[in-house]
Amino acid sequence: MSSSPVVELENLKVRLGRREILHGITCRLGVSGTGKAVGLLGPNGAGKSTLILTLLGFLKASSGRARILGLDCAHSMGDARSRIGYMPENDAFIGDMTAVAFVRQMAELSGLPPEAALEKAHQVLFHVGLGEARYRELRTYSLGMKQMAKLAQAIVHGPELVILDEPTNGLDPAARRRMLKLITEMKNEQGMNVLVCSHLLRDIEQVCDEAVIMKDGAIVHHCNLEEERRSNRSFVELEVSGDDSQLRAALPEIGAEGVPEGLGRWRIVLPPGVEVDAIWRIAGQQQLLVRKLSHRRDTLEEIFLKAMGHLSQTPGDAPPSPRSGFGEVSAN
Amino acid sequence: MAVYKRGYQRYSGPLTGSLTRFLVLPRYAWRRLYQQRLVLLLTMLAFVWPLLCAGFIYLTNHAELLQGLDREFREFIQVDGRFFSVFMYVQAGFAVFLAALAGPSLIAPDLANNALPLYFSRPLTRWSYALARLTVLMGMLSIVTWVPGLILFGLQVGLAGGGWFRANWTLGAGMVVGFLIWLLLLSLVAMASSAYVKWRVVAAAVTLAFFFILGGIGEMIDQVLRVTWGHIIDPAWSVNQVWCALLGVDPPTGPGAAASAGALATMIVLLVVVIERKLRPVEVVS
Numbered sequence: 001m002s003s004s005p006v007v008e009l010e011n012l013k014v015r016l017g018r019r020e021i022l023h024g025i026t027c028r029l030g031v032s033g034t035g036k037a038v039g040l041l042g043p044n045g046a047g048k049s050t051l052i053l054t055l056l057g058f059l060k061a062s063s064g065r066a067r068i069l070g071l072d073c074a075h076s077m078g079d080a081r082s083r084i085g086y087m088p089e090n091d092a093f094i095g096d097m098t099a100v101a102f103v104r105q106m107a108e109l110s111g112l113p114p115e116a117a118l119e120k121a122h123q124v125l126f127h128v129g130l131g132e133a134r135y136r137e138l139r140t141y142s143l144g145m146k147q148m149a150k151l152a153q154a155i156v157h158g159p160e161l162v163i164l165d166e167p168t169n170g171l172d173p174a175a176r177r178r179m180l181k182l183i184t185e186m187k188n189e190q191g192m193n194v195l196v197c198s199h200l201l202r203d204i205e206q207v208c209d210e211a212v213i214m215k216d217g218a219i220v221h222h223c224n225l226e227e228e229r230r231s232n233r234s235f236v237e238l239e240v241s242g243d244d245s246q247l248r249a250a251l252p253e254i255g256a257e258g259v260p261e262g263l264g265r266w267r268i269v270l271p272p273g274v275e276v277d278a279i280w281r282i283a284g285q286q287q288l289l290v291r292k293l294s295h296r297r298d299t300l301e302e303i304f305l306k307a308m309g310h311l312s313q314t315p316g317d318a319p320p321s322p323r324s325g326f327g328e329v330s331a332n
Numbered sequence: 333m334a335v336y337k338r339g340y341q342r343y344s345g346p347l348t349g350s351l352t353r354f355l356v357l358p359r360y361a362w363r364r365l366y367q368q369r370l371v372l373l374l375t376m377l378a379f380v381w382p383l384l385c386a387g388f389i390y391l392t393n394h395a396e397l398l399q400g401l402d403r404e405f406r407e408f409i410q411v412d413g414r415f416f417s418v419f420m421y422v423q424a425g426f427a428v429f430l431a432a433l434a435g436p437s438l439i440a441p442d443l444a445n446n447a448l449p450l451y452f453s454r455p456l457t458r459w460s461y462a463l464a465r466l467t468v469l470m471g472m473l474s475i476v477t478w479v480p481g482l483i484l485f486g487l488q489v490g491l492a493g494g495g496w497f498r499a500n501w502t503l504g505a506g507m508v509v510g511f512l513i514w515l516l517l518l519s520l521v522a523m524a525s526s527a528y529v530k531w532r533v534v535a536a537a538v539t540l541a542f543f544f545i546l547g548g549i550g551e552m553i554d555q556v557l558r559v560t561w562g563h564i565i566d567p568a569w570s571v572n573q574v575w576c577a578l579l580g581v582d583p584p585t586g587p588g589a590a591a592s593a594g595a596l597a598t599m600i601v602l603l604v605v606v607i608e609r610k611l612r613p614v615e616v617v618s
Contacts, residue, residue, distance in 0.1 A: 056453050058613040078350070078455045086453035092446040096364065108356040109454045111347030120343050127340035153450060158342030190342050 004070040006030030006038065006161055006193045007055060011064035014047075014054050021050045023217045024064060029210060032069050032160060035191040037183065039204030039225075041304060042214035048197045049089070051214070052163055055195075056086060069161055082111055085154035089165040089197075091146060095139035099130055102138055103153050110157035117156075124152045128182060144175040151179070155186060161193045162186060168203050176203075183207045205300040213307040221307035225300065238266040238279060239292035246286055254278040264291070350455060357464035358471060365434050365472060374433060375476060378426035382480035385419050386487055393491035411488045412500070413579035416507050419481060420575060424514055424568075427473045428543060434472055435522025436535030438465045439611075444530045452613040462523070462611055469519035470512075478511035506578030514571050517596060520603035527610040543568055560586040564595045571596060 005028040014022040029038045042048050053059045055068050057077035066073040071080040094102055100121050107117035125134040128148040133141070138149060147167065154162055167183065168176045184207050186192045198204055204211055205225065213221040240247070241264055251258045255271040256278070268279065276293065283290050365371050389411055391397055398406050442448055451461055485504040489497045525538035546566050553562025563569040563586050570592035576582065577589035587595075 053614055056449075056613075058449070058452065078457070081453060082347070082350075082455045084453070086449065088446070088449045088453075090446050092450050094441060094447050095445050096441065097360075101360070105356060105360050106450060106454065107343075108348070109353060109451065109456055111350070111353060111455065112343055113346070113348055116343060116345055120340075123340045155340075156343075158344065190340075192342070 004032050005067075006032050006036075006069060007195065008067040008070075009064070010066075012051075012054065012061055012066050013063045014050055014059055015062040016050070016059070020062070021217050022047050022054070025051070025217075025219055026064075027212065027219055027222060029195070029212060029222075030193050032193060033191065035187040035193065036210065037187050037194040037196055037208040039208035039211040040195060040197040040214065041199070041201065041204055041211055041300075043199070043308065045216075046214040047217040048214055049165065050217075052165055052195070052197055055163065056084075057081070082157075083160045085157065085159035085162040087150045087154040087162070087164045087167060089169060092150060093138040093146060096137060098135050098137055099125055099141070099149050099152070100134040102149065103156050106153040107156040110159075112157055120156050120158075121152075124156045125149075128152045129178060143170045144172065147171060147175070147179065151182065155190075155192070158190070159192065161195065163195045163197070165197045166199070167196065168198065168200060180207050201300045201304055211300060213304055215308060221304075228300070236268040236270060236276060236279060237292065237294050238268055238283075238290070240264045240266070240283060240288040240290055242286070242288040244286070244288055247282070247288070250282050250286065254282065354456060354460040354464040355467070357461070358467045361438060361465075361468040362472065365437065365468070368434075368437070371430070371434050374426065374430055375472075378423065378430065378476035379480065381419070381422045381426075382484060385415075385484050388415075389484060389488050389491065393488070411492070413503055413506075413581045416481070416485075416503050417575055417579050417581050419484065420477075420507060420510060420579075421572075423477045423481070424511075424571075427477050427515065427518055428540070430473060430476065431469060431518040431522040432536040432539040435469055435519070435539055436526045436529070436532040438468055439523055439526040440530050440532055440535055443527065443610075448611070449613045458608070458611045462607060465523055466516075466519050469522055470515050473515045473518060474511075477515060478508045481507045481511065503579060506575075506580075510571070510575040510578045513574060513596060517567055517571070517600060517603075520600060520607065524603050524606045524610075527607055561591075563587070564591060567596065567599060 007027075007029040009025045009027050012022055012025045013020060030036050040048050040051065050059060054061055054066055055073060057073050057080070061074065068080045069083055071077075071083075073080065094105075097105070100118075103125060104114075104117045104121040107120050108114060112120060122131075122134065125131055128151050130145060130148050130152065133145060138146065141149060147170065151164070151167065154164070164183065168179050171179060180203060183194055183196065187194050187207075187209075194207070196204060196208060209224070209226050211221075211223050211225050212219055213223075238258075244260070244264055244266070247266065248258055248260065251268065254274055256268050256274065258266045258268040260266055270276070270278070279293060280290065366375075388409070392409055392411055395406075398409075442451070448461075452458065482504060485507065521542050522535075522539050525535045525542070529535040529538055543566075547568060550563045550566035550569060553565070554560060569584075569586070573583050573587070573589050573592035574596065576584075583589065
């Protein structure tokens with residue numbers, strides 16, 4: 001199994017006409033062969049689509065280098081393309097073809113022999129939920145079905161990397177859930193690396209392991225969502241009634257640290273491996289009535305807003321003026 | 333086991349050769365083209381003239397059947413360059429209408445449905461896509477042009493013998509080359525109009541208009557400026573000059589075969605440039 005990054009950018013600059021859209025991006029995203037998903041976030045005009053189109057070889061870099069699965073996008077794009085699947089944002093299909101013929105043709109163009117392509121086309125259409133509609137012409141499909149057909153053509157040849165551009169665009173809640181489930185299955189069960197470009201933070205948060213936030217043609221934040229999730233689990237808000245003066249001394253017994261905020265409110269950081277049950281137990285021992293206990297999450301939305309400059313800090317990070325040293329603890 | 337019970341698994345088998353992979357597109361395109369009744373009807377109609385020509389060849393090679401006819405007439409009906417040039421004019425006409433009918437359904441739907449990013453995100457270059465589309469048209473038009481022409485030539489050789497072949501093999505070669513030049517031009521015109529006009533009917537009209545309008549302009553130049561070189565911009569006229577040279581038939585007055593071939597080559601290059609500018613996965617607005 002290769003351990004090269006899925007996407008590697010070195011001072012990548014892209015110009016469209018006279019405008020420079022990407023301003024020297026350098027980053028390494030994902031590890032090939034690990035079945036992880038990377039989210040590409042950013043407001044409109046941030047350069048997400050330009051980056052994807054450059055990775056696909058549709059746009060040429062004015063300077064710098066882009067590598068995909070270890071292959072140079074400028075010189076080895078033919079090899080790279082046989083290993084990637086792409087689901088564009090907009091409608092993209094051949095209207096007068098049935099879904100099965102369309103997906104089969106795309107599989108054959110990716111190099112599958114005709115019989116294998118036909119078999120995989122049927123399989124993948126059942127997989128995305130279009131099995132019963134696979135002999136219908138694509139122009140008769142609803143928007144949600146077209147999205148699924150686009151996904152089917154992107155994965156029919158079993159690519160190592162799937163690039164999804166706004167995969168949940170225009171989907172109703174049920175279809176959106178199904179799409180996200182399929183993306184999760186693609187990485188967890190099929191071991192595909194996935195690059196998801198979306199402006200929907202919840203989608204990225206739900207399916208991705210890494211997130212890259214772009215703004216004005218540059219990467220302004222790159223975070224490991226798995227680590228963020230882990231840290232979120234250990235961050236607790238507690239509100240109790242009763243005498244809580246002994247709580248601070250009791251928390252270190254389970255390896256936790258807490259900061260009182262007055263009126264029975266506490267902010268507690270649990271060490272790895274310690275579950276919330278331990279807080280309940282201590283509260284019980286001290287005969288405290290728990291009025292509220294919640295995991296206060298450092299959400300992707302907050303990370304995003306901070307990256308966009310709308311928040312001065314991410315809650316959980318060190319505050320500008322630390323209150324009783326709590327910020328230092330939660331800064332990890 | 334039924335397909336729906338198997339579940340999806342990534343493909344990990346052997347892949348087809350990358351050089352011939354573009355031929356997938358013509359295979360699917362031909363299937364769709366011949367599902368159009370009009371295309372099928374016109375293709376069938378295009379075989380009427382070759383059948384009549386086959387009858388003519390049979391007749392000319394059976395002197396006993398012509399004994400009752402006038403001697404001058406018998407000398408007039410011969411299988412020579414003139415015969416093949418007449419055959420080519422008629423079939424070339426059918427080819428124009430077939431190209432106008434079938435051509436627009438090749439690229440225009442891909443552009444209208446934004447399918448190009450799907451093709452070009454696969455190991456398929458813009459040139460191989462264009463070559464695939466060209467193969468569709470060239471293949472389709474070949475069936476009604478040089479293929480029946482070659483069959484007629486073979487029929488004549490079979491009936492007249494090896495001596496006739498040795499004396500006239502250039503007719504067969506000239507016919508194939510002449511048709512290929514015409515088909516290349518026709519296909520490129522149909523592809524260019526299909527790439528620029530999304531509506532099939534309009535694209536078909538543009539394909540036809542290309543030939544009629546350039547013919548009209550060429551005639552106008554000749555009349556207004558009192559010259560004979562104006563026809564050179566008329567593709568049908570220019571290709572006729574080249575055919576005449578290839579088949580050894582007296583050409584019409586005007587620029588010679590070399591100049592006409594040059595004009596055709598210029599048109600082909602311009603059409604390739606026009607198509608190249610349009611066949612892009614994304615359109616960049618500067």
